[in-house]
Amino acid sequence: MPDPITINVDGRDVQVQPGMQLIEALRGPAKTDTPAFCYHPDLTVAGNCRICLVETEGPRGWALGISCHMKTAPGLKVRTQVTSEKIVKLRKGVMEFLLVNHPLDCPICDKAGECTLQEHYMGQGRHESRLEDEVGKQYKGGADHRFTDSKGEARGGKKIDLGSTIVLDQERCIVCSRCVRFMDEVAQSPQLAIAARGDHAYITTFPGKPLEHDYDLNVTDICPVGALTGKHFRFQQRVWMLKSVESIDPSDSLGANLTIEYNVGQVNGKVWRLMPRRNPAVNKSWISNASRMLYQDLAKDRLTDGVVNGQDVPLAEALSAATAALTGAKRLAIVASGHLTTEDNAALLELATKFGTKAEVFGGSWLPVGQPDGIARSGDPVANRKALQVLGVPDNLDALVARAGEFDAILIAGNDLWAADAAKAEALTKIPVRVVLSSWINATTAKATIAVGVRAWAEVRGTMINCQGRVQVLNACPVVPNPDLEAVWQVVNQVGQLGWTTESQAWKAAAARAPQLQGITYRAIGPMGQMIAETAAPAAVGV
Amino acid sequence: MAKVVPRPHLSLWENLYVVEIFKGLMTTWGHVQKNVTTGAFETRNYPEEAPSLPRDYRARHRLMKRPDGSPRCVACFMCSTACPARCINIVAEEADRADIEKRPATFEIDLLLCVFCGFCVEACPCDAIRMDTTIGVMVHDNRRDFIITKDKLLDWAPADYPATDTQSQKAPGGTLNAQALAEFNAGSRH
Numbered sequence: 001m002p003d004p005i006t007i008n009v010d011g012r013d014v015q016v017q018p019g020m021q022l023i024e025a026l027r028g029p030a031k032t033d034t035p036a037f038c039y040h041p042d043l044t045v046a047g048n049c050r051i052c053l054v055e056t057e058g059p060r061g062w063a064l065g066i067s068c069h070m071k072t073a074p075g076l077k078v079r080t081q082v083t084s085e086k087i088v089k090l091r092k093g094v095m096e097f098l099l100v101n102h103p104l105d106c107p108i109c110d111k112a113g114e115c116t117l118q119e120h121y122m123g124q125g126r127h128e129s130r131l132e133d134e135v136g137k138q139y140k141g142g143a144d145h146r147f148t149d150s151k152g153e154a155r156g157g158k159k160i161d162l163g164s165t166i167v168l169d170q171e172r173c174i175v176c177s178r179c180v181r182f183m184d185e186v187a188q189s190p191q192l193a194i195a196a197r198g199d200h201a202y203i204t205t206f207p208g209k210p211l212e213h214d215y216d217l218n219v220t221d222i223c224p225v226g227a228l229t230g231k232h233f234r235f236q237q238r239v240w241m242l243k244s245v246e247s248i249d250p251s252d253s254l255g256a257n258l259t260i261e262y263n264v265g266q267v268n269g270k271v272w273r274l275m276p277r278r279n280p281a282v283n284k285s286w287i288s289n290a291s292r293m294l295y296q297d298l299a300k301d302r303l304t305d306g307v308v309n310g311q312d313v314p315l316a317e318a319l320s321a322a323t324a325a326l327t328g329a330k331r332l333a334i335v336a337s338g339h340l341t342t343e344d345n346a347a348l349l350e351l352a353t354k355f356g357t358k359a360e361v362f363g364g365s366w367l368p369v370g371q372p373d374g375i376a377r378s379g380d381p382v383a384n385r386k387a388l389q390v391l392g393v394p395d396n397l398d399a400l401v402a403r404a405g406e407f408d409a410i411l412i413a414g415n416d417l418w419a420a421d422a423a424k425a426e427a428l429t430k431i432p433v434r435v436v437l438s439s440w441i442n443a444t445t446a447k448a449t450i451a452v453g454v455r456a457w458a459e460v461r462g463t464m465i466n467c468q469g470r471v472q473v474l475n476a477c478p479v480v481p482n483p484d485l486e487a488v489w490q491v492v493n494q495v496g497q498l499g500w501t502t503e504s505q506a507w508k509a510a511a512a513r514a515p516q517l518q519g520i521t522y523r524a525i526g527p528m529g530q531m532i533a534e535t536a537a538p539a540a541v542g543v
Numbered sequence: 544m545a546k547v548v549p550r551p552h553l554s555l556w557e558n559l560y561v562v563e564i565f566k567g568l569m570t571t572w573g574h575v576q577k578n579v580t581t582g583a584f585e586t587r588n589y590p591e592e593a594p595s596l597p598r599d600y601r602a603r604h605r606l607m608k609r610p611d612g613s614p615r616c617v618a619c620f621m622c623s624t625a626c627p628a629r630c631i632n633i634v635a636e637e638a639d640r641a642d643i644e645k646r647p648a649t650f651e652i653d654l655l656l657c658v659f660c661g662f663c664v665e666a667c668p669c670d671a672i673r674m675d676t677t678i679g680v681m682v683h684d685n686r687r688d689f690i691i692t693k694d695k696l697l698d699w700a701p702a703d704y705p706a707t708d709t710q711s712q713k714a715p716g717g718t719l720n721a722q723a724l725a726e727f728n729a730g731s732r733h
């Protein structure tokens with residue numbers, strides 16, 4: 001990192017990095033709130049909304065400029081809304097222009113509550129209106145706001161089906177071009193464009209073409225207003241009713257950072273959506289549509305109880321049957337899983353140690369590994385593969401299949417072997433006692449003699465190590481299909497009488513097995529994750 | 544900032560309690576005298592006989608109707624957000640008209656939780672919920688029936704409301720319905 005330089009903001013000297021965007025310097029080191037609609041830290045600068053303007057001193061005195069487009073340089077002098085009345089007045093003017101063409105939709109707009117336009121109106125808007133009803137256009141979907149474009153298509157509409165995932169409200173759009181830039185620069189698939197000019201400018205796809213991309217729902221997050229909304233969340237909940245916890249994408253080894261948004265309560269208790277969480281070193285501000293939709297599985301086909309020999313039984317009964325079967329086994333195969341947290345795997349390893357020579361640990365996955373897409377997925381569906389390597393779990397499922405005859409019991413945790421490769425997995429039916437710990441009813445629980453329901457990824461606290469070697473934390477969201485469900489490590493803890501009470505004990509047990517993890521605590525990992533010792537230099541994003 | 548409300552200061556005489564009790568009983572006795580001699584106070588067999596409540600009494604809720612009979616409610620959740628008792632449960636859905644986007648699929652108020660504060664009425668941006676039914680007594684034989692549904696909230700007749708209540712008279716069956724319906728179909732949303 002280059003040496004910091006000094007700039008002067010509102011008469012205060014502030015240390016900043018040279019050549020950074022001035023808006024970032026203001027928001028960061030200078031601690032001066034600076035509004036923006038079109039500026040986004042992970043997109044190129046467009047400079048079209050003008051709300052971030054500040055005064056800087058140049059050769060011809062103080063001049064106005066937009067802080068998103070200026071870079072910090074030694075000796076730069078800046079006046080913001082704190083000391084300049086002019087800036088306050090100009091921002092009010094910009095807000096007034098933006099709101100002239102904005103419908104009063106907030107009560108039915110899904111963005112309300114997390115809308116940049118609302119926030120900046122409250123922060124720097126002009127709170128007395130100078131518009132008279134009869135002079136302005138008639139909003140609320142009024143006919144006057146619609147027009148016919150040069151190709152004869154109706155424009156300015158409120159509910160335009162853009163593609164399979166997104167609805168566009170052209171009336172709410174403030175033409176910031178964030179969505180266009182996202183599709184061009186990040187998705188690298190230019191599918192959106194701004195057509196026409198002035199107050200007739202509108203966002204559109206190419207004629208007759210829908211908006212379709214694996215990452216297209218990210219435009220609904222970066223749209224500063226409610227112009228682009230995802231069909232999956234449309235009219236579902238008001239955002240202020242949601243609580244959130246920080247977690248990561250459990251379906252890919254990059255572990256894109258996300259938040260789980262849910263609410264609790266008898267009537268509406270549910271996980272409603274997953275939102276990307278910015279981590280510049282991992283997924284920037286993006287998550288794929290596939291990762292975003294994972295929440296839908298949390299309430300679908302869940303194994304909420306136990307199954308013993310094809311009969312549904314309460315959890316406690318299934319657990320005691322599993323304990324008896326596993327302790328009574330003469331030769332036990334334990335399959336660790338890269339779909340589970342490091343803590344869960346540490347518990348499985350601890351169980352094997354406890355059982356001594358009769359138990360043997362296997363690991364790995366038959367799922368095909370794809371290519372990184374360069375945005376927020378590495379292509380490897382085994383999210384915690386790195387932790388298995390760090391903990392020294394062998395990648396030897398094929399050996400397990402070859403030697404299946406040696407065992408009289410097998411414990412499969414969080415690994416749908418039959419779905420990954422039913423032909424190979426079929427050999428495992430030779431083992432008479434098959435205990436499966438699973439969150440979902442799936443092909444593997446169908447083959448189990450004893451199946452015990454466990455909590456899914458969103459319902460446990462734990463860690464995963466991503467493909468860059470970054471330890472990241474999953475936090476538990478309290479929405480659980482059955483409150484008696486427990487995490488895999490808790491179930492294993494009871495089977496093996498490990499005497500653990502918290503997940504941090506499981507984490508310490510993992511650290512005892514892997515020197516790279518020593519000294520790392522949950523608190524130290526933090527929301528951005530922490531690199532483990534070995535792999536000091538992080539690999540480039542998504543590579 | 545919390546507002547500090549000073550406690551009323553009581554004199555020694557008032558603190559003695561017994562004296563104040565007798566002062567209170569004197570008021571009661573005065574009323575008895577007045578009623579026996581003049582019959583000034585009306586006695587009602589509550590709850591068998593319903594009290595007559597004024598329109599601005601915060602009674603059971605109703606949902607207002609558009610001229611075509613659909614609820615005015617746009618499922619914005621402002622009422623359930625404002626509700627201190629958290630007793631309004633709404634499920635929103637896509638409306639079937641191009642010019643109306645959102646409507647309630649279900650709208651339920653748990654009247655056993657409701658504290659009849661009227662915040663929901665204040666919060667509503669479209670005059671869609673009111674508490675002017677003058678239904679102050681609700682009798683049901685199980686708890687589930689106290690959760691009032693959208694259908695029941697919409698079950699009222701304009702004839703039961705004053706002619707000056709224009710919003711009610713615009714609903715189907717009201718005196719202003721014909722004209723309001725014509726305006727509604729022509730695109731007015733007011």
Ligand code: SF4
Nearest residue numbers: 173174176177179223
């Ligand atoms: S749709 Fe949203 S993101 Fe796209 S230009 Fe309009 S306001 Fe900006």
Ligand code: SF4
Nearest residue numbers: 626657658660661663
């Ligand atoms: S009257 Fe008060 S408590 Fe009752 S539903 Fe309305 S807001 Fe809630």
Ligand code: SF4
Nearest residue numbers: 616617619620622667
């Ligand atoms: S505030 Fe009014 S419009 Fe909004 S949900 Fe409640 S009743 Fe419906």
